[in-house]
Amino acid sequence: MSGELAAYAERAGVLFFFVSLAFILARACRARPMIAALIALLVATLLAIPYNGGLSTIDRFFSLSGPLGAASLVLLAIAVLRSLPGGGGRSSLDPTALAALVVILGVPYYWLELSGRTLFDPYTLGFADPLAPLALALLPFLFWRKGSLAVSATLALGGALFLLGAYASRNLFDYLIDPVAVVLALVLLIDAWTARRRVTRLPGGEGAPPR
Amino acid sequence: MALSAAVMAGRGVGPAPFVVPDGFAPAAAPPVSGFIHPDGPRIQHAASAIELPDGRIAAFWFAGRGEGADDVGIYSAAFDGAAWSDARRIIDGRTTAEALGRRIRTVANPVVFRHPDGAFWLVYVSVTAGRWSGSSLNLSRSPDGETWEPPVRLVSSPFLNLSTLTKGPPLVRADGLVALPVYHELAGTFGELLFLDRDGAVVGKERLTTRCLIQPWAVALDPATAVALLRDYDCGARALMTITGTAGGTAWSDPADTGFVNPNAPTAAIRLDGDTILALTSEETAAGIRLRALRSDDGGKGWFGGALLAGPDWPADYRYPWLLPDRSGRVHLFVTESFPGYSRIRHTILDPAIWSGGQDVR
Numbered sequence: 001m002s003g004e005l006a007a008y009a010e011r012a013g014v015l016f017f018f019v020s021l022a023f024i025l026a027r028a029c030r031a032r033p034m035i036a037a038l039i040a041l042l043v044a045t046l047l048a049i050p051y052n053g054g055l056s057t058i059d060r061f062f063s064l065s066g067p068l069g070a071a072s073l074v075l076l077a078i079a080v081l082r083s084l085p086g087g088g089g090r091s092s093l094d095p096t097a098l099a100a101l102v103v104i105l106g107v108p109y110y111w112l113e114l115s116g117r118t119l120f121d122p123y124t125l126g127f128a129d130p131l132a133p134l135a136l137a138l139l140p141f142l143f144w145r146k147g148s149l150a151v152s153a154t155l156a157l158g159g160a161l162f163l164l165g166a167y168a169s170r171n172l173f174d175y176l177i178d179p180v181a182v183v184l185a186l187v188l189l190i191d192a193w194t195a196r197r198r199v200t201r202l203p204g205g206e207g208a209p210p211r
Numbered sequence: 212m213a214l215s216a217a218v219m220a221g222r223g224v225g226p227a228p229f230v231v232p233d234g235f236a237p238a239a240a241p242p243v244s245g246f247i248h249p250d251g252p253r254i255q256h257a258a259s260a261i262e263l264p265d266g267r268i269a270a271f272w273f274a275g276r277g278e279g280a281d282d283v284g285i286y287s288a289a290f291d292g293a294a295w296s297d298a299r300r301i302i303d304g305r306t307t308a309e310a311l312g313r314r315i316r317t318v319a320n321p322v323v324f325r326h327p328d329g330a331f332w333l334v335y336v337s338v339t340a341g342r343w344s345g346s347s348l349n350l351s352r353s354p355d356g357e358t359w360e361p362p363v364r365l366v367s368s369p370f371l372n373l374s375t376l377t378k379g380p381p382l383v384r385a386d387g388l389v390a391l392p393v394y395h396e397l398a399g400t401f402g403e404l405l406f407l408d409r410d411g412a413v414v415g416k417e418r419l420t421t422r423c424l425i426q427p428w429a430v431a432l433d434p435a436t437a438v439a440l441l442r443d444y445d446c447g448a449r450a451l452m453t454i455t456g457t458a459g460g461t462a463w464s465d466p467a468d469t470g471f472v473n474p475n476a477p478t479a480a481i482r483l484d485g486d487t488i489l490a491l492t493s494e495e496t497a498a499g500i501r502l503r504a505l506r507s508d509d510g511g512k513g514w515f516g517g518a519l520l521a522g523p524d525w526p527a528d529y530r531y532p533w534l535l536p537d538r539s540g541r542v543h544l545f546v547t548e549s550f551p552g553y554s555r556i557r558h559t560i561l562d563p564a565i566w567s568g569g570q571d572v573r
Contacts, residue, residue: 003363007312011312053308053314054309055308055312055313055314062312062313063313063314063315063339064340064371065371066366066371066372113368113369113370114370114395114397114398115398115399116395116398116399116420116421117422118421119418121416121417121418123368123416124415124416124417126369127223127224127415127416128223167366168363168364168366168412170223170366170413171369171413173369174366174369177369178369179370
């Protein structure tokens with residue numbers, strides 16, 4: 001992919017981040033899906049307008065975040081779908097496995113990368129030969145068969161973006177995971193945990209004494 | 212199984228011989244010493260230099276109100292053997308921001324080198340937010356060393372692409388990859404090597420050290436071996452350390468102590484011939500930070516001290532040296548000369564005798 005196209009592709013993920021957040025927040029305020037979508041579009045338009053020096057809010061956020069990996073995009077997409085009517089009850093949209101995987105792999109990955117405590121740098125494994133994404137391509141089927149659509153979608157999307165050369169990076173891991181994904185995953189896990197606690201505390205909820 | 216296949220196929224960059232620059236016979240030259248841009252901005256720092264096709268020497272450094280200030284730019288000037296041309300501002304935060312479509316607060320640490328394909332490459336640091344730990348690398352290319360293309364961003368770190376800086380020239384490999392010594396200073400401080408392909412994309416990376424050793428300056432000795440000198444980042448030892456690389460920079464030894472103190476400042480080095488390395492490193496003296504000539508005749512295993520550049524001709528603190536031998540054998544030194552409140556880039560053609568013995572230059 002050319003440098004200019006890659007620049008657009010990299011910013012598209014950041015735009016999706018803000019659109020998703022706007023939609024989810026609007027839905028949390030009980031806006032109908034159509035109204036929430038319009039609010040999200042309005043937010044996206046405003047954030048894409050350049051100001052004071054020629055950069056938009058998207059550009060400024062992108063200056064710090066860089067492109068988002070597939071895990072972020074899939075977690076956001078799931079959060080959007082779950083905010084739709086009936087979406088919360090669909091087991092195929094359960095992000096727990098993906099969120100747990102992102103946290104379990106991401107935290108030690110970034111710690112090893114940033115701390116310099118050891119000579120092992122996991123990032124180097126992402127500078128893979130073409131064979132590696134082909135091998136990776138088998139994994140989505142594996143996770144799909146195991147029932148984790150989110151993990152499967154993340155691997156498939158990340159692998160596809162990598163093979164397309166959608167971003168400037170030549171490292172496969174940059175297409176799969178990023179620090180924003182770890183934060184999103186933590187938020188989703190904490191949200192799921194507190195929701196479960198609320199259920200167990202309700203009279204007649206799971207763990208409540210039998211009547 | 213698929214995952215293990217992915218891991219086994221990983222890393223991307225394999226061993227390859229180093230391309231070893233020709234050695235040179237050091238030539239005595241008429242003494243030349245002066246500031247490149249005496250009337251330039253208040254703070255001038257971190258020079259690098261290269262010989263142009265017509266034999267002139269081009270230097271690059273950053274300058275502005277202060278390190279990290281938003282008015283900092285990267286400047287360049289050329290030396291024709293007698294005098295320096297007027298300095299030109301070639302890149303700054305604004306032009307980098309325009310090219311990348313990102314917010315850029317400041318720029319720093321230009322490193323210039325000639326790619327095997329003949330083009331001149333200028334790698335430099337930019338900071339979007341925070342201090343040096345918020346740095347990323349950018350690459351600008353030039354066909355002639357004077358007109359520079361808009362920069363592209365190098366992607367070198369998975370954590371928001373933060374905290375990769377550079378200081379020394381690259382090693383070149385026979386497979387065409389450029390191995391650029393860089394360093395990291397966000398949570399930990401350590402040296403790394405980035406492998407860049409002909410398009411300027413980062414296609415591999417190797418960690419050189421664990422904590423506290425940064426700003427590697429690497430020299431290829433032969434197709435199989437390179438040696439790097441490292442700055443001690445004030446973690447206690449305050450020692451000038453070396454590491455030895457093999458397999459095209461994909462394998463490095465544990466750090467070894469040169470026996471010389473390092474006052475948290477970088478070192479520059481060049482290969483003379485065979486296994487002989489000439490280096491200049493900062494040394495803390497009663498009068499301030501001065502430069503000490505170091506020499507190794509056994510590929511960096513043993514080092515002995517040459518002259519200390521001190522006395523009335525060396526009246527300030529000296530850090531960030533850059534050494535460049537030209538085609539006639541003259542050795543050019545570029546170094547930051549720091550006075551209270553301001554600094555200048557000093558250019559000196561060195562007398563090769565400083566590496567011959569312990570006689571201080573006073």
